[in-house]
Amino acid sequence: MSIRHLDRLLEPRSIAVIGASIRAGSVGATVWANLHVGQFAGVIYGVNPKHKVLGDVAIFAQPADLPEVPDLAVICTPPETVTGLIEELGRLGTRAVIVMTAGLSAEQKEAMLKAARPHVLRVLGPNCLGLLSPHHGVNASFAHTDALAGNVAFVSQSGALVTAVLDWAKSRRIGFSHMVSLGERADVDFGDLLDYLASDSRTRSILLYIESIEASRKFMSAARAAARNKPVIVVKAGRAGSGLTAAASHTWALAGSDIVFDAAIRRAGMLRVETLQDLFMAVETLARFGTNRDEVLTLMTNGGGAGVMAADAAALAGIKLQELSHPLLTQLDAVLPPTWSHANPIDIIGDAPVARYTQTLEAVLQDRSSGAVLFMHAPSAIVRSEDIARACAPIAGEATSRVMACWLGDAAVATARQVFDQAGVADYATPEEAVRAFALLATFRRNQALLLEAPTASENGPPDLIAARASVEAALDDGREMLNELEAKAVLTAYGIPVVQTLATGPTPDAAAAAGRSLTYPVVLKIPSPDISHKSDVGGVSLNLRDEGALRQAAAEMLERVRKLRPEAPIAGFTVQSMVARPMAQELIIGASIDPVFGPVLLFGQGGTAVEVLGDRAIALPPLNRVLAREAVSRTRVAKLLAGYRDHPPAKLDAIYDVLVAVSQMLADLPELAELDINPLLADHEGVIALDARLRVSRKQDAGAAHFAITPYPEELAETVQWNDETILIRPIRPEDEPQHRSFIEALQPEDLRLRFFSVRRELPRSELARLAQIDYAREMAFIAVRNLPDGTSQTIGVVRAVIDPDNVDAEFAVIVRSDLKTRGLGRILMRKMIAFLSGRGTQRMVGYVLRENEAMRKLARSLGFEPVAAPTDADAVFLALNL
Template sequence: MSVRNLQHLFSPNSVALIGASNKPHSVGVTVLHNLLGGGFAGVIMPVNPKYETLEGLHVYPTVASLPTAPDLAVICTPPATIPDIVTALGERGTRAAIVITAGLGAVKDREGVSMKDAMLTAAQPYLLRILGANCVGLLVPAMGLNASFAHTGALPGRLAFVSQSGALVTGVLDWAKSRGIGFSKFISLGDSADVDFGDTLDYLAGDPDTHAILLYIEDIRHARKFMSAARGAARSKTVIVLKAGRAPEGAKAAASHTGALAGADKVYDAAIRRAGMLRVFSTKDLFDAVEILAHTRPLVGERLTIVTNGGGPGVMATDALIASQGKLTELSPQTLERLDAILPATWSHGNPIDIIGDAPVERYRQSIEVLLQDRQADSLLFIHAPTAVVSSAVIAKAVAPLLRDAPQTTVACWLGGDAVAQARDIFSVAKIPTYDTPEDAVHGFIQIVQYRRNQELMMQVPSSVPSEFTPRYAAAQAVARDALSQGRSMLSEPEAKAMLAAYGIPVVETRVAHTVEQAVSAAREIGFPVAVKILSPEISHKSDVGGVVLDLETAEDVQASATAMHRRLSELRPEATLQGFSVQAMARRPEAHELIIGVTTDPVFGPVILFGQGGVAVEVMDDNTVGLPPLNMVLAHDMISRTRVSKLLAGYRNRPAANIDAVCRILIQVSHLVSDIPEIVELDINPLLTDARGVIALDARVRIRQPDTATGLERLAIRPYPKELEEWITWQGGPVLLRPIQPEDGAEHVTFFSALSPEDVRLRMFAQMHALQPSQLARFTQIDYDREMAFIATRKKINGGCETLGVARVVADPDNIQAEFAIVVRSDVKAQGLGTALMEKLIRYCRSRGTREITGEALTQNAGMLTLAKRFGFDIGPDFNSETTALRLDLRNDTADIQKRK
């Protein structure tokens, strides 16, 4: 389920309180007082057989005795009573309930069924939605609804707050109210037995009363549902997350470096970033982030210009910026020259710009005007410390209009207390984010930077099938299945390398030797020098037992080293089985860096990819980052850039830069490997050597298991580009490809839109448009394949490249009940059968997903669309002299069969 019936939860006309009471300090009396005291204009119906009246209201003995079905029920009765109450509510017609009662999972009936499961079973036939159990409740301040046992109400506002923690709900309510912060919705999820983060995000994304969404998350249970809902909400609204539980204990038992390094918090961090949301780490940051993101313009770059009347605060801001990996603006020669003309000779002559403490108002104004005209200045931080020369309020009045109307992002810091209080108020009225300290101001700016980066990552939808290389899927799959058939969960190093090689990952030549003599023969065949390593299923990290010897130059060296390794293994790990040795060619690359690329399986988000600095001290260095597959070059570069080793890879002194693109390709190849082979649980490539010549894997480790029902792409938290939906057709005597749209189609989509006649644009968009805005282009080409689909018809051009001829788009509701469609064909190729081909493709796709019906809307003048709809059996709504006509196709109806159209 998703948004079905949630309107009854968040916008009820009547509320029944099951378990209403007058017992002091009870939940029943607290909720009743909150319902009555909140100003709710709807009907309130208490239910409890022990009372006849409460607070002047008639009390009903049972749900069945209620005069009408309540839109919303609030239940605070003992756990064992709740399934029957839910059944009774469903029979009456109620479609939403808040279950405040705790402990439903622990209480079981005679058959061992928990009250939680019994409650959900009772609700299912009626599609009755349940918030909770074990929750504080719900507040909708604009309609006076306080269906909670919170100690205070909430002010009306435009923020929605959704929390798993009841304690945080009450704490944030108190904190926000004291600061005048209001809410559109205040939601306590509790156990999330039914309504969860994905459901609330889907609902709030379309809620006109909500401008920003704040989440307090402890855990996520349905990763793909959450990621799809989060990405959908983050496209239109600011979503900020306070995630609790940052300790790394969850990875203690991992068999690989990757499993140990990719702790649960890092995975959540990667998911939040990929979904286009912003993560913060305190309640104060949560609301600070809302203010700065709401009151700043979209960031066009990451360079910050700092202007101040004191050198010290400017240095403090610079230190904070650099410590956060921020970037200072390098002022242009023209800007420096203009500043020289208006500032004293003692000014800082660089960024930060210190205009000196004796600055009059005009110096502030002129300096800011110059800096805002510098094209290299993406953002401006204004810092002021009070002086006796001129009033801070006077300065604020002079510069606030400049900063308010600037095309750049602007933030401010007024240092001090009473002396700058009026200046702060002036900036607050001007909607300029203002902070008390330079460090806080920089932190606010970095939040904008990170949010912008996350929004860009959200738009990335990589392919499920690589175009850069052709993997040998069957070969990799055979390696995994052969090992599992032998009862093994760990691949040998040669097997692991064979799997990597099948996906185009360069590996050093490696051979298996079962005896010391075979190791010597293998070394001679490979050619000296060689490395020799033990093969033992019980030994995950060979170097821990002296199981790796490098740079062996002769056969005698190989024989002696292999014999010694066998002896050491027997002494240190007598229970371990020696299966033999791997012999591999030495990779002589003295300027190479040691990296690690790996995969682990998170219990929530599925496969997770890790990148970082490698080697035997990888855990000690702790320089790594994680990302969710699938990956593309943009996402891979982003992962690399978030590590310290990336600075080394860029080159230094006489050491040339490493081939970063080659590393990115390995990340992408590993992404495809783990997506394709569901048997992979953990994978390590460590070390992966990289230098200017490229990359090569020296060692590899893979742990496998029999896949469960969530195989293949279903394991991934983000659905990749579905290449399997590509289809070649013959149109007008030539080949045309019908395929899902991709972000890379952006430039050609602009060309396609430009080729539409003004009339065709009006018929499709219901308005005149001369060009696609960047936000519209992103929305059309960067889609969530789990929720929507856009098929384009594309063909190769004579002079190279491809051209888009038509687009068919369908967007399903979160429950996949109904999907809205639209089709447009390039104006110069209309009426030649391409619209028919796209419609057929769209209908087949919707049927394959189990969508029940397709709906649409067309202008009454759009004869071509109406004719196409009739041909496919759409029900066409009657024309009531309106401008539009409704279209509907029931996909469960045989008359919608495509073949019958013919």
Template sequence: MSIRHLDSLFDPASVAVIGASERPASVGATVWRNLSRGRYAGPVYAVNPKHRRLGDAPCYPNVEALPQVPELAVICTPPATVPGIVAALARAGTRAAVVLTAGLDAAQKQAMLDAARPALLRILGPNGLGLLVPHSGLNASFAHIDAQPGELAFISQSGALVTAMLDWADAQGIGFSCLASIGEHADVDFGDLLDYLATDARTRAILLYVESVEAARKFMSAARAAARNKPVIVVKSGRSEQGQRAAASHTGALAGSDAVYDAAIARAGMLRVDSLQDLFLAAETLARFRSNRGEALTVLTNGGGAGVMAADAAAQVGVPLAELAPDTLAKLDAVLPPNWSHGNPVDIIGDAPVERYVRALETLCADPAAQAVLFIHAPTAIVPSADIARALAQVPKSATARLMGCWLGGHGVAEARQMFKAAGIADYPTPEEAVRAFAMLRAYHRAQAELIEAPSAAVLIEPPDVAAARALVQEALAAGRTMLSEPEAKAVLDAYRIPVVSTRRVPPEPQAAVEAAAAIGYPVALKILSPDLTHKSDVGGVALALDGPEAVREAAEAMLARVRRLRPEARIEGYTVQAMASPAHARELIVGATVDRVFGPVILFGHGGTAVEVLADRAVALPPLNEPLARSLIQRTRVARLLQGWRDTPGARIEAIQAVLIAVSQMLADIPELAELDINPLLANEDGVVALDARIRLDPTGPAGAAHFAIRPYPAELAETVEWNGQTITLRPIRPEDEEAHVEFLSHLDPEDIRMRVFYSRRTMERSELARLTQIDYMREMAFIATAPGPDGQPRTLGVARALADPDNEEAEFGIIVRSELKGTGLGHLLMDKLIRYLRAHGTQKLVATVLRENQRMLALAQELGFQPSAEQPDPETVAIELPLN
């Protein structure tokens, strides 16, 4: 990933248009007009060997003839010319180029990239609309209109959608920090732009139109970092995928790529919307209402019908209406006529004067339950709508921050609608759109909350027998098999501590099945064993609840004959006989895993059984999973409500289901050859879970494994134990489970030590700040903690050293702090040595920090480790230090 020279793309000191023209309706002419006649204040140069002048401006024959090196170039020339032009720009020292040219073949694109790479010239495109940065007046595009300055960034793979967004935003009065069409994203892609915009002070929210993602880990790393800083909203095209590949398991068939995109977007803390219309709705909401965190909606209206429409829309999308406090209802009684609705929606009646609107809104905003108020107004002849809007827009900011507007009608409410927009109040044309926008906001806040979830440190999970599982896998692959038998698959589950029913494998002889059943105990289930029959029940290969020897014998004989008749080509290896598990109150679930072609290993959960495809109740998540993420996966399904229990049916043991999901996550990390897994059904009740059936397909190329996760899992291999001051301590990467211990660690630090480390003395932190410290992205950040048993025998944190690398991994800024009573004991040196060794191996080029001059202990430690003062010092109170690592 790289943000190098992206500042030259978004804030160039000068621009050249290569292929500038006067030919009507040409790309070169449009780009030249947008740049030369726009608000951009820097020098703009035209390059075209066919012209000496374009209007009043000189036109240069080539890059070499330009009077100065342009920081940014916009290329609108035929495909064959692009690699040579990029090479000339790179030699001259140009930092970035927007390639609008379409039709470059693979060889031409590669030649273009090869020409740019030595000079680190960044390329946006090819085959895009271009780039607009309204704050500086830069319009390096062939868009038909310019953009207004604002706080939204819009990044799109489709140039047409950029122009659509421009039209919509112009009509709505919404401005942008930038709009970029990435086209074929040969160089600059979503990951690069998310990294850049995450720290862009002018950008408050990022909107993405995504058709495809190639570098999944890069995209996820950048998206998670950006979503922690500001809202990121995604519209992803292609919800249905025609011609989905055939798969050997339910999971492989059901976990389509769009479901995986859903999972990836949610895991990154972003919000996915379904359409461009919803993207526009989300943009309006985030521009004007993003700080509101209400979970329930209060409707204030002058028309009962409009209130009912809003209530119906809320019920349809699962938005609750707020339960108003009795005191609030009493206060409304005092300011409203006797025939008001006496509930939510609050109908203040169509003859309401301006004062009634104001008093009703102020009363609602005094109720903590009414965090979000949707105001719906139908025009009447009693009071002009503009008078109402003017009065409501002037109520205290604490009230308008809770307010969403919906002015029903057209010309009669146009002035009122404009007043709301001018006051920064989100406004929607219909109650349904307003409610849908509020539902999106709730979903966004839930995704954000998931980013700061942390599992309990007290949960102990028995380690799996990885060696046993891998031995089964290698034995099958050595025999040339890619499908494990059912007993083998269950043995793998057992190795990962997933409860399975007792199962025996016997030859294809009915008497052998009878003997196995007697040994297990009746009743039993009998299944045909064949590597060619993935779904045995489809051919009558399953018999349940067999309660005696004759029943087993008859079922075995009939099953063998039926399968040989229906699938004569199938290889019959025998039967499996298993205890008939029918626990009371059991719900049938499915847990599975497969490998997505973009995001790598994924995990599926849902309603199981033979009707799994018909019910289509499932959700997908990206590994690695922990308790909160496993719980969230379960809650995204309809079967989650059944798991809670009803009437005299107790709830299922959710912790046991979570443990299965976490075990499958670990299995995917440990066994690269695991291509597909089905556990169906997994029976769950109040006592726990048990797997009745399991299928595992292998792939010798190893498409799974932690190295192929879209999100880098916890690097347990970096943990080590060392001797320090006569005791053994552990140095390891920090993990989300350390949050509680980290709170205790911070609470015992001396305020002066904290001030020396972070330049302020606060010892408490918001939950979101703690999450940033313990839930790190191991792709770009590392924090090593030192732990040792405390007085209670539980591990406690002694110190932490962390480093955050820039997206290019060129430079990492470090920080270190140890318990105040442990200063001067050498612990800091141990932690820093560990951090430096890791960063060197990770390819980081330089380690830097800014230290208070009075922090002599830290400066002495840095000198011991080989740090030197930087060439440039920011201010007299601090010292910038650096350590080359290459």
């Protein structure tokens, strides 16, 4: 990932149009005209050997003839010219190019990138519409109109969508900080622009139109970083599910690409919407109503029909309508006619005068338990909508974080809508749209919360990796991809997942009967075969066999049936297992597979033989912990059954979460793991037990932590070191460390906090603490020093942190040690650990700001080789750097 020279692309001081023209309908002519019509304050050059002038502007034959090196060049020439132009521009010193040219072959694109690479010349495109940066007066595109300046950035994989959104937004006076058409994304892609826009002061929210993602880890890392700073809202094409191809595995068949993308968006803290209309509705909601944190909604209307429509929409979206409190009912009875609804929705009756509106709105807002308020009005001949709006706007304007408005109609309510708009109240065209916006906001809050969770550790102990690998390697050594049932269950057992006792037998009824004598009846008989993915499809499972005679008969009938239906399938024998009697249990499925874009993924849902028909499943991206596992489970319908009902007590949910965490760890540890189904996994109040497991391995090794879309915890960086007279552990920080980190911060002296954070701070807010503990290891590292206490607990005694820029050039560090342990060499140990880590990942410099009065830190830095660097900085601080 890189943001190198993206400022030249999005905020250029000079622009050259290669292929500038006045030929009507040509790209070169349109770009040339758009740049001159705009308010660009810099210099615009034209390059075209066929022209001396265009209008009254001198045109140059080639880039080398230009009087200065342009920051940005826009190429509108044939495919065969692009590589040569890139090479020439890079040599001159241009660092950003937009290639609008379409039709480049794969070889031409590779040659273009090869020419750009030595100069770190950034390429947008090819085959793109260009970009618009309205605050800088830049319209380097062939769009049909200019954009208004605003605080929304729109990045699109489709140029046509840029023009459509541009037209739509301009008619509604919506402005943009940047609009970018990515085209074929040969160089600059979503990840690069997310990194840039995340810190762009003119951008308050980021909108993405996505058709496909290639570099999933880069995208996820940039998306998670951007979503921490500002709302990121996504529309993705391809929801219809072309990725839902049939496969042998339940999990693989269910884990289609679009639902995996959904899981990725959720995990990154972004919000996905289904339509472009919803995209801008979400922008409106987040801009004007985004600080709302209410989970319930109160409806206020002058017409029963509008209230019913809103209530129906709320029910379908899972939004709770708040029951009116007794004090509020009493207050409303005093100002409303006897025929009012006396419930939520609050119907104030169609003949309501202005005073009835204001009194009702004030009463509802005074009662904090009413949550968010949807104010709805349908025009009538009794009182003008404009008068109602002018009376209610001051009330609603004082509570914009709680009020949503819906003025039903068009011309009759246009002025009223404008009055509320000027008061800063979020406005929606229909009740359903308003409720959908409230539901989107709730989803956005949940997604954001995943970025701030402090997970607890799984109760599973460390896996028996030797035993798990033995089963995997046994299958691969035999030339098999499918593990047999015993091997698959051995892998589960190695990861602490309870499995039912299972015995393997020969392929005869006598052998099955012999195995049955080692178990307690009733038993289950199965016929495993590497060619039969789902045994029940061919009658390969017999349940509840109560004695040896029933077992023998079932074995004989099963052999005959399977040989008839699948004569080609090899049958090495049977498996016999105890019949598990758990009448209160739910049948679940937990699985894993490899998505072609996002790599290893997990599945959870309702299990059994009808798993595809039920379609009740949730997808999650590893690595997982209990918090993330709980969130995945909560997205399924079976979660309601697991919570308990009637005579069914709640299931032991932590046991389910730990199976998901164990499978996540399996995916990290076993790169050969291609598909896994645990189906059914029985879950009840006693815990869980796996009745069957199907596991496929592959020498391609597409699993493993290296293929995770989200960088997992780097366990290998932990080490024990000798510090004075004790042994301590230096390891990367984990999300689970948040409580321990809070204790560490609270133990610091105020003066040490001031030297670390450059301000007087008594405590850190929960959100900041969570961010300190839950980091993206792809772009940040924090090593903590941990000592063991006599009572068996551990204690954080120091931390060093480095935030690495997207180009891996500079890493800004900070270090702090417990106040009572300073001057004992711990800071040096931590700094050396970070220096070694950054050197190993190829970072060029380690830099940091240190207060001039912090002589101890400056002395430590000097002893490690840091030197002061001239840089714009606060007069009270020194900028230090160490070349790595």
